[in-house]
Amino acid sequence: MQVVRDYTDQDLVAALKDERKTDDAIRFIYRQYYGLLENYVINNSGSADDAADMIQETILAFIEIIHKDAYRGEASVKSFLYTITRNLWLSELRKRSSADTRNKNFETAKDQVEDGMVQHLITREYYQQIQDLFEKLGDKCKQLLMLVYYEDLPMKDIVAQMPDYQNEQVLRNKKYKCMKQLEQLINENKDLKTQFKNALKNAR
Amino acid sequence: MQDNFTNETNIEQLNMFMDGDMPAAELTQLEQLIAANVNLQDRLENLQLAKSAIKSLGMQQRIKALHTEYMATTKATATVIKPNFGSTVSKVFRIAAVFVVVLLTYGIYQFSTTNTNNVFNDNYMAYQLPVNRGAETIATIDGLYQSNNYTAVIANFTANNNKQQKDYFLAALSYLQTDNAAKAIENFSTLQQLNSKSNDKYFADETDYYLAMAYIKAGNITAAKKQLDIIKGNKQHLFYQKASEISPLTLTMLTWKQ
Numbered sequence: 283m284q285v286v287r288d289y290t291d292q293d294l295v296a297a298l299k300d301e302r303k304t305d306d307a308i309r310f311i312y313r314q315y316y317g318l319l320e321n322y323v324i325n326n327s328g329s330a331d332d333a334a335d336m337i338q339e340t341i342l343a344f345i346e347i348i349h350k351d352a353y354r355g356e357a358s359v360k361s362f363l364y365t366i367t368r369n370l371w372l373s374e375l376r377k378r379s380s381a382d383t384r385n386k387n388f389e390t391a392k393d394q395v396e397d398g399m400v401q402h403l404i405t406r407e408y409y410q411q412i413q414d415l416f417e418k419l420g421d422k423c424k425q426l427l428m429l430v431y432y433e434d435l436p437m438k439d440i441v442a443q444m445p446d447y448q449n450e451q452v453l454r455n456k457k458y459k460c461m462k463q464l465e466q467l468i469n470e471n472k473d474l475k476t477q478f479k480n481a482l483k484n485a486r
Numbered sequence: 487m488q489d490n491f492t493n494e495t496n497i498e499q500l501n502m503f504m505d506g507d508m509p510a511a512e513l514t515q516l517e518q519l520i521a522a523n524v525n526l527q528d529r530l531e532n533l534q535l536a537k538s539a540i541k542s543l544g545m546q547q548r549i550k551a552l553h554t555e556y557m558a559t560t561k562a563t564a565t566v567i568k569p570n571f572g573s574t575v576s577k578v579f580r581i582a583a584v585f586v587v588v589l590l591t592y593g594i595y596q597f598s599t600t601n602t603n604n605v606f607n608d609n610y611m612a613y614q615l616p617v618n619r620g621a622e623t624i625a626t627i628d629g630l631y632q633s634n635n636y637t638a639v640i641a642n643f644t645a646n647n648n649k650q651q652k653d654y655f656l657a658a659l660s661y662l663q664t665d666n667a668a669k670a671i672e673n674f675s676t677l678q679q680l681n682s683k684s685n686d687k688y689f690a691d692e693t694d695y696y697l698a699m700a701y702i703k704a705g706n707i708t709a710a711k712k713q714l715d716i717i718k719g720n721k722q723h724l725f726y727q728k729a730s731e732i733s734p735l736t737l738t739m740l741t742w743k744q
Binding site: 304305308309312313316334337338341342345346406408409410412413416427428430431432433454457458459461462464465466468469475 | 548
């Protein structure tokens with residue numbers, strides 16, 4: 283049976299930094315704040331599906347901000363999540379209302395976003411573009427890179443999960459090749475990176 | 487080595503550097519090359535961004551899975567509520583059904599046990615003549631009635647050639663007491679006619695009620711009901727309360743059984 287527990291803001295932040303406790307902490311965010319955040323989106327011209335997307339983005343942004351130690355606890359977690367959702371949703375509405383979406387990719391308005399969040403949101407948008415490139419890789423590459431960089435598993439454990447590769451060295455070589463392939467795709471899309479860098483510069 | 491690093495093949499070495507897989511012997515030299523080469527810095531940055539984007543994608547997928555779990559739980563809760571609502575409704579219907587069955591059973595029992603005799607017995611109360619404490623002697627028919635000698639009352643009444651309203655009343659009551667409902671009706675009706683012609687109404691309210699009882703005893707429920715309705719139409723009637731205690735449903739059941 284799953285234990286349901288409550289968190290203080292401090293406990294929640296600590297749990298989100300701890301890999302083993304992250305799932306329960308995210309579940310808590312869902313239980314505690316989903317209704318609030320969903321209401322915000324729905325009351326501002328969004329649908330329940332929009333709200334679902336925004337809330338997932340909000341939680342992701344929140345976790346990444348915490349991992350970068352950029353959440354200083356000056357606002358409560360509730361206020362902070364609300365602010366992230368508001369900024370993400372306003373940004374999304376701006377994109378939707380624009381005929382030229384591509385040029386609006388990095389238009390997260392500085393005046394609408396709290397300090398420290400602008401850079402994060404701009405980076406998130408660039409990550410999404412890299413993730414689109416990542417999707418172009420083969421399944422083996424995607425699986426391997428996820429196991430290495432997200433799961434952070436040692437090579438010996440990955441060998442057990444990917445028996446097609448005889449040993450750790452073969453797997454390591456495969457990883458380098460996959461990353462080289464991805465890096466090349468990024469390098470071929472220099473414009474995106476330039477836009478990203480300019481947006482970051484303007485946001486400062 | 488610097489030139490080599492501009493080749494895409496050596497992106498692998500930058501990757502090794504990023505992941506801490508670079509042999510210590512080559513590490514310092516590579517660090518110096520990166521520091522001196524903007525292109526290498528840019529390519530290394532590409533790798534670092536790729537790594538961060540992959541991490542972010544992993545977290546995104548994890549949140550998505552938890553999102554699905556949350557939505558499923560929410561739906562499951564809603565689904566649980568639905569049968570509960572259904573079961574509440576069905577519980578209400580079940581209670582209602584039991585109530586209907588109980589009601590029907592009671593109705594059937596009432597219908598099967600209700601008859602003119604028990605309705606009569608439940609509502610009939612022998613009439614007590616008022617005692618005239620000042621009178622030194624009690625008129626013969628009154629005395630016979632007070633001593634519950636109903637046969638003698640009837641005999642006295644039959645032999646009487648100068649019958650008064652009071653005689654008809656006591657005779658009618660005595661017929662009722664001796665289970666002769668027809669004669670009771672006949673005499674109560676005669677008394678009603680006499681009362682209607684006379685300014686001196688003798689036992690009018692009593693006659694109304696006991697005539698109704700006589701009709702019940704005789705099984706003439708329609709007439710009994712009509713008589714009781716007359717009484718119930720007058721709140722000042724002496725027998726208003728008594729007449730109201732006889733349920734119309736009981737009378738209807740008696741009608742069905744006729």
